[in-house]
Amino acid sequence: MSNNRIFLFSLLVCLFSASLFGQEPGAGTPLLTVLNDIQERYKVQFNYASDLIQDLEVPAPEKDLDLNQCVEFLKVQTGLDFNFISESLISITPKPLLLCGYIRDKDTSEPLPYTTVQSGGNGTISNAEGYFELTVTDPTDVVLIRHIGHRSIRREYRFFNTSKCGPVYLIEDRQNLTEIVLSDYLIRGMDKLDNGVFQLDFDKFTILPGLVEGDVLQSVQAFPGIQSIDETVSNINIRGGSHDQNLILWDDIKMYQSGHFFGLISMYNPQITQKVQLQKNGTSAAMTDGVSGTIAMGTDKMINPEFKGSLGLNMIDANGFIDVPLGENTSVQLAGRKAISDLFETPTYSEYFKRIAQDTEIERNQTSVTNTDVAFDFYDASARLLSKPTDKDLLRLNFIHTANQVVFNENAVLEGIEVEKESSIEQKSTAFGLYHTRNWTSDFTTEFSIYQSDYKLRAINANVLQDQRFLQENSVSETGIRAIGRKNLSETLEWGNGYHFVETKITNLDDVDNPIFRRLIGEVLRTHGVFSEIHWNSPDRRTSFNGGVRVNYLDKFRKFLVEPRLSLNHEFLQWFHLEVLGEFKHQNTSQIINFQNDFLGVEKRRWQLSNNDDIPIIRSRQGSLGLSYVRKDWLINAVGFFKGVEGITTQSQGFTDAYEFVKSAGNYDAYGLELLLRKQFNNLNTWLSYGYLKNQYNFPELDETDFRSNFDIRHTLSSGITYSAGRFYFALGGNWRTGKPFTAPEADDAQAGNQINYGPVNANQLEDYFRLDVSAIYRSKLSDAIGIQAGLSVWNVTNRINSINTFYTLADQGNPQQVLQESLGITPNATLKILFN
Numbered sequence: 001m002s003n004n005r006i007f008l009f010s011l012l013v014c015l016f017s018a019s020l021f022g023q024e025p026g027a028g029t030p031l032l033t034v035l036n037d038i039q040e041r042y043k044v045q046f047n048y049a050s051d052l053i054q055d056l057e058v059p060a061p062e063k064d065l066d067l068n069q070c071v072e073f074l075k076v077q078t079g080l081d082f083n084f085i086s087e088s089l090i091s092i093t094p095k096p097l098l099l100c101g102y103i104r105d106k107d108t109s110e111p112l113p114y115t116t117v118q119s120g121g122n123g124t125i126s127n128a129e130g131y132f133e134l135t136v137t138d139p140t141d142v143v144l145i146r147h148i149g150h151r152s153i154r155r156e157y158r159f160f161n162t163s164k165c166g167p168v169y170l171i172e173d174r175q176n177l178t179e180i181v182l183s184d185y186l187i188r189g190m191d192k193l194d195n196g197v198f199q200l201d202f203d204k205f206t207i208l209p210g211l212v213e214g215d216v217l218q219s220v221q222a223f224p225g226i227q228s229i230d231e232t233v234s235n236i237n238i239r240g241g242s243h244d245q246n247l248i249l250w251d252d253i254k255m256y257q258s259g260h261f262f263g264l265i266s267m268y269n270p271q272i273t274q275k276v277q278l279q280k281n282g283t284s285a286a287m288t289d290g291v292s293g294t295i296a297m298g299t300d301k302m303i304n305p306e307f308k309g310s311l312g313l314n315m316i317d318a319n320g321f322i323d324v325p326l327g328e329n330t331s332v333q334l335a336g337r338k339a340i341s342d343l344f345e346t347p348t349y350s351e352y353f354k355r356i357a358q359d360t361e362i363e364r365n366q367t368s369v370t371n372t373d374v375a376f377d378f379y380d381a382s383a384r385l386l387s388k389p390t391d392k393d394l395l396r397l398n399f400i401h402t403a404n405q406v407v408f409n410e411n412a413v414l415e416g417i418e419v420e421k422e423s424s425i426e427q428k429s430t431a432f433g434l435y436h437t438r439n440w441t442s443d444f445t446t447e448f449s450i451y452q453s454d455y456k457l458r459a460i461n462a463n464v465l466q467d468q469r470f471l472q473e474n475s476v477s478e479t480g481i482r483a484i485g486r487k488n489l490s491e492t493l494e495w496g497n498g499y500h501f502v503e504t505k506i507t508n509l510d511d512v513d514n515p516i517f518r519r520l521i522g523e524v525l526r527t528h529g530v531f532s533e534i535h536w537n538s539p540d541r542r543t544s545f546n547g548g549v550r551v552n553y554l555d556k557f558r559k560f561l562v563e564p565r566l567s568l569n570h571e572f573l574q575w576f577h578l579e580v581l582g583e584f585k586h587q588n589t590s591q592i593i594n595f596q597n598d599f600l601g602v603e604k605r606r607w608q609l610s611n612n613d614d615i616p617i618i619r620s621r622q623g624s625l626g627l628s629y630v631r632k633d634w635l636i637n638a639v640g641f642f643k644g645v646e647g648i649t650t651q652s653q654g655f656t657d658a659y660e661f662v663k664s665a666g667n668y669d670a671y672g673l674e675l676l677l678r679k680q681f682n683n684l685n686t687w688l689s690y691g692y693l694k695n696q697y698n699f700p701e702l703d704e705t706d707f708r709s710n711f712d713i714r715h716t717l718s719s720g721i722t723y724s725a726g727r728f729y730f731a732l733g734g735n736w737r738t739g740k741p742f743t744a745p746e747a748d749d750a751q752a753g754n755q756i757n758y759g760p761v762n763a764n765q766l767e768d769y770f771r772l773d774v775s776a777i778y779r780s781k782l783s784d785a786i787g788i789q790a791g792l793s794v795w796n797v798t799n800r801i802n803s804i805n806t807f808y809t810l811a812d813q814g815n816p817q818q819v820l821q822e823s824l825g826i827t828p829n830a831t832l833k834i835l836f837n
Contacts, residue, residue, distance in 0.1 A: 209733025210773025234263030247290025
């Protein structure tokens with residue numbers, strides 16, 4: 001029995017030894033030993049990190065395998081990458097791990113394109129469907145996912161679901177609670193937000209009648225209640241207000257000039273301006289100025305990881321734009337435009353120049369004086385730097401410079417000698433801005449911005465016959481600083497508080513050399529503002545409320561102004577939206593007309609500060625009630641409004657009658673109704689809008705205290721139709737309105753001495769205005785990286801002669817003579833643009 005046990009024990013020992021020493025060759029051999037053996041056998045060198053192969057054991061390759069077969073064998077056994085750097089050098093690295101997925105918004109499940117995904121030195125962005133792919137080297141590598149308007153994700157690779165490319169959800173950053181309530185208000189890219197703001201998104205923008213380029217300030221005139229009484233972007237009237245009552249912002253920088261070609265086109269390059277927000281009422285308490293309305297333009301808020309740009313040419317200017325990434329967290333945009341009139345004159349240029357030159361010294365002069373060498377030029381340059389130095393910080397730097405100039409020579413023969421003098425006028429604007437926002441925690445954010453804005457108008461009017469030079473200058477220099485803190489008290493409630501400082505300096509110069517006269521007036525006004533507001537959304541997102549108050553202190557006048565603000569939007573019965581807006585606002589600047597002359601006209605309008613005396617602080621109060629119905633591609637919108645503005649002066653309202661040189665302060669009350677009907681049919685989109693406005697002046701010191709406003713356009717009607725088919729877009733639209741009021745001389749007694757004897761103020765009205773416009777755009781891809789866009793537009797297709805203004809002068813015989821200023825005639829434009837991306 002004992003012998004059997006001894007035999008069994010001996011057998012087990014032999015079997016164990018056989019299993020220990022009789023395995024397949026190379027099993028359980030340290031990888032370092034195997035690598036050294038291969039290096040000696042094939043005379044090669046492996047390059048690797050020591051901790052990468054530490055503690056790894058593999059079966060030894062068979063002796064009859066060649067080098068390539070050995071390497072492939074080790075790839076399978078180790079899960080590492082073996083790459084031949086040269087015939088004798090082989091690099092060993094970890095095998096990349098693939099992370100992929102679809103990035104979506106947590107609340108809406110909508111894809112989030114252009115989302116940045118980074119790990120170590122690698123990075124990518126999601127495509128239009130939100131899909132991305134990224135390789136990492138180790139399961140513990142940290143992956144960072146960022147998208148503007150959403151909270152960032154910072155997570156190790158191993159904590160993602162890597163089994164399949166599933167969705168990755170980002171949570172909306174609740175600091176931005178506004179949302180679209182009326183999409184495609186007129187066309188795609190024109191929406192209405194729940195705080196009463198109309199928004200134009202040029203990334204989605206299709207086409208408007210008569211516009212072949214995305215002109216920023218011409219586009220906003222498509223909304224009901226917005227028009228230009230003289231077809232320019234330098235005279236935009238919001239609900240009966242004058243242009244100087246509009247607050248115009250470019251990336252939070254206040255601007256004092258709006259147009260090129262003295263107002264016929266916008267001076268803001270559409271290539272670098274991504275979004276425009278128009279607000280007639282219910283402004284945020286963080287905003288000041290603009291008693292009639294606010295037009296806020298903004299550049300792209302996304303850091304572009306790839307190069308894109310464009311080169312374009314139309315019948316007015318040549319333009320270019322680039323967006324260049326500077327590393328992973330910074331991008332810079334540059335844009336510029338230059339008039340092509342110094343190279344050749346197009347039909348568009350000729351029509352524009354005819355429009356701005358009528359009834360000025362360029363067009364007409366005394367018979368003994370001739371004008372020669374007339375030259376016009378404009379250009380603009382703008383830049384924006386966007387950087388995200390950390391996950392919590394966003395930094396933006398802005399610069400813009402624009403210029404317009406008209407130069408011509410006045411010639412005359414005096415005592416047998418030919419005399420020549422140069423006349424000119426130029427407008428320039430230059431501005432810088434810095435903006436910084438920081439997310440300190442998930443529910444607390446701060447914003448800080450500072451800007452410097454400068455505007456200068458300089459006109460030299462030469463009089464050859466009197467050997468005189470008249471120099472006029474108007475300059476504005478403004479510095480603004482604003483700090484805001486926003487706290488999310490809950491998922492539906494945000495509370496914001498802030499401080500706003502503005503210093504404005506305005507200088508006016510009149511300088512005559514014969515006889516010598518010089519008058520220089522400079523004024524400075526500093527304003528301090530503190531504000532507080534809340535933004536609340538109901539849990540079901542059907543109700544949105546914004547309410548706040550702003551307290552302003554004007555140090556020069558030791559005056560406090562309290563201004564409440566309100567906006568409410570409520571959805572009910574599934575298809576209806578109710579909107580209530582209200583605000584109190586003030587502004588300290590206005591454009592006045594010191595005196596009337598017939599040089600070029602632009603120099604008449606000068607910015608001037610309120611002095612709390614004969615130029616009062618302008619104050620407004622507004623209220624509006626709106627109702628919308630949205631169902632099955634139908635949109636019906638009706639808004640009733642009231643606006644009262646006090647502190648206006650006769651000098652700022654553009655009188656050309658008996659009150660042309662009178663200085664008097666007063667107010668106006670405007671009320672009206674705006675209606676919109678829009679219907680979409682697949683690729684077809686149509687709309688019809690109507691506006692009723694009654695606008696009455698009150699000037700207590702004038703002989704006639706109450707009468708129609710100069711901007712009282714009682715009825716307006718516009719309609720449009722757009723059609724899209726693939727890459728082709730077409731638009732046709734008509735605009736009709738009643739004529740501008742004006743004052744005519746008395747029919748039976750038109751002249752009193754050397755003056756015109758005027759009848760009742762604004763008791764007459766010009767003929768109705770009508771214009772039909774058409775435009776078409778075609779977009780195509782020449783390759784994956786190059787696209788092309790071609791367009792053609794015709795403004796005033798019927799070539800109707802519209803009278804937009806009138807005034808009277810005394811003719812040589814001493815009789816009043818009517819001067820009619822006419823609108824643009826038929827004006828074609830064409831564009832060709834090459835797109836790089």
